[in-house]
Amino acid sequence: MAKAVIMPKFGMTQEEATIVKWIVKEGDFVETDDPIAEVTTDKVNMEVGAPAEGYIGGIRFQEGDTVPVTHIIAFILAEGEDPPEIEETPAATPEAAPPATQAETHSETTHATPVAQRLANAEGIQLSTVKGSGSDGKITRKDIDLHMGSETAVSTLPKKTRATPAARRVARDRGVDLLSVEGSGPRGRVQEGDVRTIAKKPFPRLASSSLEPSGEPIEVPLEGLRRTIAERMQASYQQAPHITFTADVDMSRAIEFRSFANARLPEGGKVSMTALILKAVAWTLRQHPQMNAYVADDRVTLFPDIHLGVAVAIDEGLIVPVVHFADRKGLYQVANEVNDLTRRGREGSLMPDDVARGTFTVSNLGMFRVDHFNAILNPPQAGILAVGRTVRRIVPDDRDQPIVKPMMAITLSADHRAIDGVLAARFLEDICTALEEPGSVML
Amino acid sequence: MPENRELTYVEALREGLRQVMEKDESVFLLGEDIGVYNGAFGVTAGLLEEFGEERVRDTPISEAAIAGACLGASLTGMRPVGEIMFMDFVALSLEQLALQAAKVRFMFGGKTKAPFVLRMPAGSGTGAAAQHSQSLENWLVHVPGLKVVMPSNAYDAKGLLIASIYDDNPVIFVEHKLLYGTKSHVPEESYEVPLSQSRVVREGSDLTIIATSLMVHRSLEAAVQLSEEGIEIEIIDPRTLNPLDDETIIKSVVKTSKALIIHEAVGTGGYGGEIAARIASSEAFDYLEAPIRRLTGLDIPIPYNRTLEYHAVPQVENIVVEARKLSRGEY
Numbered sequence: 001m002a003k004a005v006i007m008p009k010f011g012m013t014q015e016e017a018t019i020v021k022w023i024v025k026e027g028d029f030v031e032t033d034d035p036i037a038e039v040t041t042d043k044v045n046m047e048v049g050a051p052a053e054g055y056i057g058g059i060r061f062q063e064g065d066t067v068p069v070t071h072i073i074a075f076i077l078a079e080g081e082d083p084p085e086i087e088e089t090p091a092a093t094p095e096a097a098p099p100a101t102q103a104e105t106h107s108e109t110t111h112a113t114p115v116a117q118r119l120a121n122a123e124g125i126q127l128s129t130v131k132g133s134g135s136d137g138k139i140t141r142k143d144i145d146l147h148m149g150s151e152t153a154v155s156t157l158p159k160k161t162r163a164t165p166a167a168r169r170v171a172r173d174r175g176v177d178l179l180s181v182e183g184s185g186p187r188g189r190v191q192e193g194d195v196r197t198i199a200k201k202p203f204p205r206l207a208s209s210s211l212e213p214s215g216e217p218i219e220v221p222l223e224g225l226r227r228t229i230a231e232r233m234q235a236s237y238q239q240a241p242h243i244t245f246t247a248d249v250d251m252s253r254a255i256e257f258r259s260f261a262n263a264r265l266p267e268g269g270k271v272s273m274t275a276l277i278l279k280a281v282a283w284t285l286r287q288h289p290q291m292n293a294y295v296a297d298d299r300v301t302l303f304p305d306i307h308l309g310v311a312v313a314i315d316e317g318l319i320v321p322v323v324h325f326a327d328r329k330g331l332y333q334v335a336n337e338v339n340d341l342t343r344r345g346r347e348g349s350l351m352p353d354d355v356a357r358g359t360f361t362v363s364n365l366g367m368f369r370v371d372h373f374n375a376i377l378n379p380p381q382a383g384i385l386a387v388g389r390t391v392r393r394i395v396p397d398d399r400d401q402p403i404v405k406p407m408m409a410i411t412l413s414a415d416h417r418a419i420d421g422v423l424a425a426r427f428l429e430d431i432c433t434a435l436e437e438p439g440s441v442m443l
Numbered sequence: 444m445p446e447n448r449e450l451t452y453v454e455a456l457r458e459g460l461r462q463v464m465e466k467d468e469s470v471f472l473l474g475e476d477i478g479v480y481n482g483a484f485g486v487t488a489g490l491l492e493e494f495g496e497e498r499v500r501d502t503p504i505s506e507a508a509i510a511g512a513c514l515g516a517s518l519t520g521m522r523p524v525g526e527i528m529f530m531d532f533v534a535l536s537l538e539q540l541a542l543q544a545a546k547v548r549f550m551f552g553g554k555t556k557a558p559f560v561l562r563m564p565a566g567s568g569t570g571a572a573a574q575h576s577q578s579l580e581n582w583l584v585h586v587p588g589l590k591v592v593m594p595s596n597a598y599d600a601k602g603l604l605i606a607s608i609y610d611d612n613p614v615i616f617v618e619h620k621l622l623y624g625t626k627s628h629v630p631e632e633s634y635e636v637p638l639s640q641s642r643v644v645r646e647g648s649d650l651t652i653i654a655t656s657l658m659v660h661r662s663l664e665a666a667v668q669l670s671e672e673g674i675e676i677e678i679i680d681p682r683t684l685n686p687l688d689d690e691t692i693i694k695s696v697v698k699t700s701k702a703l704i705i706h707e708a709v710g711t712g713g714y715g716g717e718i719a720a721r722i723a724s725s726e727a728f729d730y731l732e733a734p735i736r737r738l739t740g741l742d743i744p745i746p747y748n749r750t751l752e753y754h755a756v757p758q759v760e761n762i763v764v765e766a767r768k769l770s771r772g773e774y
């Protein structure tokens with residue numbers, strides 16, 4: 001009896017996942033819970049386990065395909081059994097998620113006028129993604145139109161050039177890229193003469209024209225995790241007004257304290273500087289609840305609990321696993337969790353909850369030759385701390401005599417919509433204190 | 444015969460009719476008040492005396508009857524020339540024209556033909572108000588089987604009329620009230636201006652104006668003014684609207700890269716749309732340097748008030764402004 005393998009749903013809001021790799025192939029024998037495919041959501045990579053024991057058959061999607069959750073991706077068959085015919089499910093594209101049923105569920109929870117609801121249904125628009133402008137934030141027809149308009153605008157604008165047909169003809173004939181031509185016509189329209197002027201200019205002569213090109217440029221599409229990072233970082237950079245504050249921290253005591261902690265650590269453990277910084281940040285956040293916040297949808301949300309994200313570089317990009325309740329955990333526990341999360345992040349075995357609910361992020365590039373850097377906010381969080389390397393520098397001591405100290409620059413990026421300079425400055429100052437006087441965390 | 448022999452548009456039409464009637468017994472005229480009264484605009488003056496009541500026939504006030512009689516007579520081998528006193532009233536003969544005359548040759552598999560001409564003056568500018576001032580040529584252009592001719596000067600009027608009479612299809616011959624008094628060189632002998640040949644009225648390099656009927660004259664005036672500003676305008680007169688010689692137009696637009704279409708008839712659903720479409724869907728598209736523009740009558744009935752009437756249709760100054768903007772790249 002064939003058993004269907006469906007694309008699992010790992011998160012509340014997840015609607016689809018992309019198949020990264022088939023671990024098994026047609027005809028392979030698997031036992032229950034054996035991993036058969038690796039899939040990725042916009043947050044994590046996960047494995048799909050076999051729901052039963054048997055032989056793999058009827059694999060329906062290729063690696064790289066994006067499949068809506070609950071759609072059948074393969075079957076577990078008895079020996080010699082053929083995969084059953086199944087009704088064609090919608091194509092493996094994001095649009096394929098059935099919009100009608102979604103909109104129906106939404107209609108109960110989201111305020112929208114009947115017309116707006118009907119339009120959203122017809123266009124497959126999720127009402128939750130539309131901002132309402134009517135009374136009590138009710139979504140109106142205008143909002144849907146705007147929403148659609150902005151989507152079209154975004155998708156079509158970069159590709160279109162204003163040019164007269166004649167300019168296009170000449171550009172075509174002369175191999176001139178219209179995008180490179182400045183138009184002299186109304187609204188910047190490229191006229192024939194503009195193209196001819198460009199076409200007349202001689203090609204810049206290459207210094208050593210005898211060199212053979214090394215090959216064609218390689219295009220790598222923004223996909224999967226890369227695409228998610230790209231979209232989130234772009235949105236954050238464009239939407240959140242970043243203000244940044246840098247301070248130099250004397251790390252002498254922190255280094256001392258870390259050695260002290262490591263010397264007393266149970267077998268096999270290790271307190272990283274990252275863990276120590278996380279503890280300091282968690283303690284400081286407790287003093288400054290305004291920094292432990294989200295800025296989104298025209299409101300600031302302050303969180304009673306502190307969940308610290310740690311940026312971890314992996315081969316495919318960047319993930320941000322979260323140490324939950326960081327201020328309520330001891331240094332050892334934080335250190336263990338960071339180590340574990342980092343390891344599992346690199347292995348690709350993080351669970352959805354491991355990357356969820358972060359309220360503030362720390363990005364540490366101290367292991368590289370980076371003195372200091374500015375981090376882009378991890379939306380919708382209001383703050384992120386960028387940590388540079390610790391270097392020995394000559395600084396004045398109490399009596400203005402030069403002395404060598406391990407110094408570390410930390411840079412706070414804050415969302416100016418919610419955080420003003422003075423608040424950010426005080427927050428940064430307190431982190432410095434927590435690191436320079438590790439004992440203050442005890443207070 | 445002097446080379447510069449000039450006739451008015453009315454005289455040229457009359458001469459054309461007379462010359463054909465002298466030569467061809469099958470040609471006869473019919474219309475309201477074309478005999479004793481000499482026709483509302485005097486086109487047929489003197490022809491009753493010359494050819495008699497059999498060949499110059501006054502009709503009752505029924506445009507349907509005039510068109511129907513033309514069609515019937517043409518089916519029996521005659522080549523009648525009917526006159527509709529004002530083009531507005533062609534509305535009453537549309538059944539005969541659109542449903543019968545335009546179809547008969549086609550539906551009988553070419554076993555019969557309907558060689559008649561229906562002359563009619565169009566246009567505003569005489570204070571004749573909404574029911575006597577329209578330019579309805581596009582109603583008739585829209586009917587396959589009818590030819591539509593629109594001469595803009597005395598020379599073309601005579602030559603096109605003779606060619607229309609000898610054409611084996613029903614020809615709608617649209618004259619213009621304000622052109623009747625205009626003069627141009629007209630040879631004395633009988634001649635034909637072939638149908639479906641557009642004419643380059645003026646050569647220029649910066650902009651092509653495609654204008655019909657009276658608008659050819661206004662465009663010429665505008666072109667003279669703009670020439671002083673260094674803008675050289677090419678003017679094309681299609682002369683026959685259907686079937687249209689669009690090659691001449693397309694060739695010109697390829698040359699100038701810009702097209703302005705001017706007619707007196709209202710813009711919406713007007714002939715300018717057809718010309719614009721022909722240009723846009725031809726090879727001329729790849730040469731366009733600006734949007735194709737139209738300058739037409741406003742979408743309103745022609746007002747009786749003379750000032751309003753004046754502003755209801757394109758005037759020389761409007762053409763100057765529009766042509767200047769288009770040639771200077773402001774669109």
